[in-house]
Amino acid sequence: MAGPTYIADDLYELVTVPLDGLSLVYHEPSGATHIVAPPAPEILEALMEGPADATELLRRLHARYEFDGDEVIHVRLGELEEAGLVRRA
Amino acid sequence: MNGGLLVRALRDPASLGPDTDWSGLVSAARAEQLAGTLAMRMAGCDVPPRVAAIFASARRDAAYARTQALWEAEMARRALADLDVPVVLLKGTAFYAADLDACAGRSVGDLDILVPRADIERVEQALLAAGWERLKPADGYDDQYYRQWMHEIAPLIHRTRDRMIDVHHTILPLTARPTPDAESLIADSVELESGLRILAPADIIVHAAAHLIADGDLAGGLRNLWDIDRLLRQFAAADPAFWTTLEERAVRHQLRGAVRRAVRLSHQLYATPVPDGWRAWRPADALFRARLLARNAWGQERRKLLRFAFYVRSHWLRMPPLMLARHLWTKARRGRQPG
């Protein structure tokens, strides 16, 4: 099921520091720091291309990476939404 | 020294000489939640290096307060976007959202929003679904008290961000004597680019005056009054008819007395330019002024008896005497019960 369309904040609003497998993300609009694990950084990057629903997002992820998190994509998107890193269009 | 030094520093920063009690000024400002405002007002003034560093720190604090306030507003917007309900920002968050002069250096606590009373249940449900939580159980006495008598539902707190949201449906408790026209507050609100709204300028003043004079015990009053000073200056400069409009709105919301008193106090303490006819001093104004200034150079509250009198008054404002008695009785009984 495609579900809602998501938008990620623009690239300039996120400061990302990779640290042994995880990513520190500083989010300018909220002033909040997040520690995110794959596939969250990949999802955020894929959404930088523009708004996408889950179906389109999976297409982009498969095109760029060896991606196998299809079943949990909605859960990951929900987590990113609650953290404020993505929002609904 | 009383709060007078702080007031003078805000009103006329350049007037502070080298023998100013800087530590006293800083402590008083911090106690009144005005440190950021003071720091902005005194930017560029000649102060000792340690004080300059304190002010720089306070300005950074204010920048963070702005980020937090606007982010909370944005998250509330996202949570309520699908409801098709007008969401009106109030107080400090509104000032930041509209970039009003009053936002300079301002600290912000909770997010306060105003929505139509008919939509309050849906709004609360949407917020709960988006990660906010109740502080107390839904059927407790406090919750019931809020729903029946107050102008807001019991505050909610966000479970990960740990920030509170107050959802109002009018600007004074239902048990207060004046009955503001909540519908017109919302109908005349102004839409911002984000889709969130703020009150019309005159209504912002009416709300601030209601909050300062017609509700509460004047704790933090110097900051509320400073808001009013900044707002009045900005709105009056932008609109020659502003004072007429303010009078009309004050009357409509049954808050003429509170608005006029707030304007007089602002003029008296912060030298706000106000027209003739808005200035004539009333005897009780002296008590309000004394209460506002009841702070010493250690940051302590002074004038215990006066503060207590305003505290009693604040309860009186909210409740007819019989209701107050019953409320206190219920609270006392609850306190004595085991568990």
Added chain:
Amino acid sequence: MRHRLDIQIGPVAFRIGSAWKAPLDALGRLYAAYPKPADGLADFTVRLEPEKPWRRWLRPSVAIKGDYILPDAAPLALAHGLLAAEMGMNLQMALGQKNYLLLHAATVEKDGRVLIMTGESGAGKSTLAALLGERGWRLMGDEFGLLDMDTGALMPFPRAVSLKNGAIRVMEAEVGADRFGPRLEDTPKGAIRHMRPNDRAIAGMGQGGMPSLLLFPRFGPAEAVRGVGKAEIFMRLTQASTNYVSLGRRGFDALARLVETVPALAIDYPDTDTAVGLVEAFWRERAA
């Protein structure tokens, strides 16, 4: 306020007011060798007040107030007034300090480089730092590490070391009696005794240093050394910092840089001598 004491500790000046003389007398003795703020001004104000007016005399009860206040804080008995003053200073730093990123850590310096010891309360960081401070190291602080966000250096904040329960005996065996404040019994945290940092620590209170090693010490049955993942270090440091969240981008950059550039180890130690030995060994390795 009836009584007043001003103290400069590292970069921070405190103005402490009290309704009673005794707590400030005790504080003044403990900090007798510290300078008064040169400009007569304060970064923070602490107030020791009676909880209720009559509590100035009747079962005197000290409420900890100041520029920054914890609304539900329980007052202390007057006999623990010195502790109240120390807690008051802690509170101002925890809630009001924004010029430095605060780490809940003990810091010591040797050969111009700084060791940061952090971890849960009760893991013995204060005692370790105090011991190292008597054995050739310079004590910079036992409670708050002050990270300069522009330079990446740690700045000293050498408060009186707050020793609890067993640690009191350890340090009493190490230094002379004139270095201690009174022994306070039955405080909310058990027995407490404050130890004044030595002259070297006080003389060096303006001298910062670049961090060279991050240590997570923990009491354990046997000596052990482990690496720690960088993301985990970052998370533990933010949890241990009272002001990280409010420092925004500046705090993020400074902490990320610290974690990226400074190596970290977790150690288990069965006794303090073992811990001191481990620290000295690591330090020699780092210098090589």
